Amino acid sequence: MALELYWGSGSPFAWRVMLMLELKGLAYQSTLLEFSKGDHKAARFLKLNPRGKVPVLKDDDFVLNESLAIMAYLDKKYAEPPMFGTSPQEAGLIWRAMMETEAYLLNFGDKVIRPVFFGKGLDETEKIQEAAEAVRQELKRIDRELSGSTWLVGKQISAADISLFPLVQTVLRAAGKDAAKPLKLELLPLADSFPNVSTWVKRIEALPGYERTYPPHWR
Amino acid sequence: MALELYWGSGSPFAWRVMLMLELKGLAYQSTLLEFSKGDHKAARFLKLNPRGKVPVLKDDDFVLNESLAIMAYLDKKYAEPPMFGTSPQEAGLIWRAMMETEAYLLNFGDKVIRPVFFGKGLDETEKIQEAAEAVRQELKRIDRELSGSTWLVGKQISAADISLFPLVQTVLRAAGKDAAKPLKLELLPLADSFPNVSTWVKRIEALPGYERTYPPHWR
Numbered sequence: 272m273a274l275e276l277y278w279g280s281g282s283p284f285a286w287r288v289m290l291m292l293e294l295k296g297l298a299y300q301s302t303l304l305e306f307s308k309g310d311h312k313a314a315r316f317l318k319l320n321p322r323g324k325v326p327v328l329k330d331d332d333f334v335l336n337e338s339l340a341i342m343a344y345l346d347k348k349y350a351e352p353p354m355f356g357t358s359p360q361e362a363g364l365i366w367r368a369m370m371e372t373e374a375y376l377l378n379f380g381d382k383v384i385r386p387v388f389f390g391k392g393l394d395e396t397e398k399i400q401e402a403a404e405a406v407r408q409e410l411k412r413i414d415r416e417l418s419g420s421t422w423l424v425g426k427q428i429s430a431a432d433i434s435l436f437p438l439v440q441t442v443l444r445a446a447g448k449d450a451a452k453p454l455k456l457e458l459l460p461l462a463d464s465f466p467n468v469s470t471w472v473k474r475i476e477a478l479p480g481y482e483r484t485y486p487p488h489w490r
Numbered sequence: 491m492a493l494e495l496y497w498g499s500g501s502p503f504a505w506r507v508m509l510m511l512e513l514k515g516l517a518y519q520s521t522l523l524e525f526s527k528g529d530h531k532a533a534r535f536l537k538l539n540p541r542g543k544v545p546v547l548k549d550d551d552f553v554l555n556e557s558l559a560i561m562a563y564l565d566k567k568y569a570e571p572p573m574f575g576t577s578p579q580e581a582g583l584i585w586r587a588m589m590e591t592e593a594y595l596l597n598f599g600d601k602v603i604r605p606v607f608f609g610k611g612l613d614e615t616e617k618i619q620e621a622a623e624a625v626r627q628e629l630k631r632i633d634r635e636l637s638g639s640t641w642l643v644g645k646q647i648s649a650a651d652i653s654l655f656p657l658v659q660t661v662l663r664a665a666g667k668d669a670a671k672p673l674k675l676e677l678l679p680l681a682d683s684f685p686n687v688s689t690w691v692k693r694i695e696a697l698p699g700y701e702r703t704y705p706p707h708w709r
Binding site for chain 2: 333335336337339340341343344345347348358359360362363364365366367369370371373374
């Protein structure tokens with residue numbers, strides 16, 4: 272029985288797992304849920320994840336949700352190439368980067384992304400700009416870290432890069448929307464504001480298998 | 491050189507790491523920061539963690555922040571007893587539990603804890619009650635999971651139990667405060683509302699070394 276991934280187009284969390292699967296060279300069966308049709312709230316899917324959220328991975332009878340947990344599972348089961356480092360220090364730094372992504376970039380990014388994508392609260396410009404400033408601070412920090420290194424932690428691509436990348440892409444996509452124009456988010460063009468992040472994004476986009484992970488409705 | 495932990499009394503995040511250190515049987519040097527004196531914003535500490543947050547672990551020259559990252563580091567460096575399971579499935583389920591704790595119990599719990607402890611936004615009772623309802627839903631789910639098992643995942647205590655426990659204790663402490671009385675949080679007494687969670691709390695409180703981790707200013 273193959274690995275089976277339940278995902279949705281444009282979910283940064285599902286995107287993480289797709290990148291992981293590509294980098295591990297794992298074949299998988301893909302089940303695309305249509306959020307607009309409510310596939311993720313259908314009884315069949317709620318049996319796999321009562322929270323009705325993607326991604327969900329099925330590996331034979333084993334079912335798992337939460338993107339970072341799925342990444343940890345895949346790395347432990349399919350060891351090569353290691354995506355959580357090899358030493359305790361690397362593992363610690365990778366998990367720190369992932370936890371800081373969740374605590375800061377995801378948290379603040381969400382307050383920019385949601386209004387722009389869904390049009391709710393777009394008039395609360397002050398709130399959005401405050402969140403955008405926090406996002407810029409995080410990207411500035413990451414840009415500094417990437418100034419002397421190819422990847423976020425260590426000499427190889429790791430789960431730290433993979434869990435950050437789809438969020439960066441999603442924030443940038445939001446920043447490029449017409450609805451974002453009046454908000455002055457100061458995130459684009461990326462190459463001007465955060466040159467090292469920009470190079471790092473291109474590096475990931477050039478990875479074999481990347482194209483297969485790109486959200487179909489973004490094309 | 492010993493392990494050195496920078497922590498603050500009542501920080502559930504620092505408490506996680508202290509429990510981890512006790513369960514691993516690791517001796518450590520303890521540096522208690524006084525939040526009220528701004529120790530965590532002092533230059534000396536900001537060098538260790540520019541975010542000015544506890545916990546921070548120092549292991550010789552290696553410095554790490556973010557509680558869950560520290561737990562992952564300690565488990566990889568000091569393998570016994572394993573706190574992230576032994577199989578890929580256990581590791582996945584443990585990380586899932588930890589990520590759900592962050593995404594749900596921490597997130598909603600924070601909206602109850604902060605107003606009660608710091609008195610800010612205490613008049614927004616509707617918001618607090620909404621968050622309390624979400625906390626109750628999470629505790630109900632956990633109570634169901636604990637109905638047939640001693641620990642959250644597998645047959646041993648794991649990082650899943652340790653990362654949840656201090657948050658549960660903190661929410662319960664908030665619920666017991668005078669300021670919380672008019673809010674009708676319906677969280678206490680724990681043994682009535684969530685009997686299996688209550689037994690699980692007592693089980694952790696009975697662990698060797700537990701007393702050394704208890705927040706001093708809570709006594």
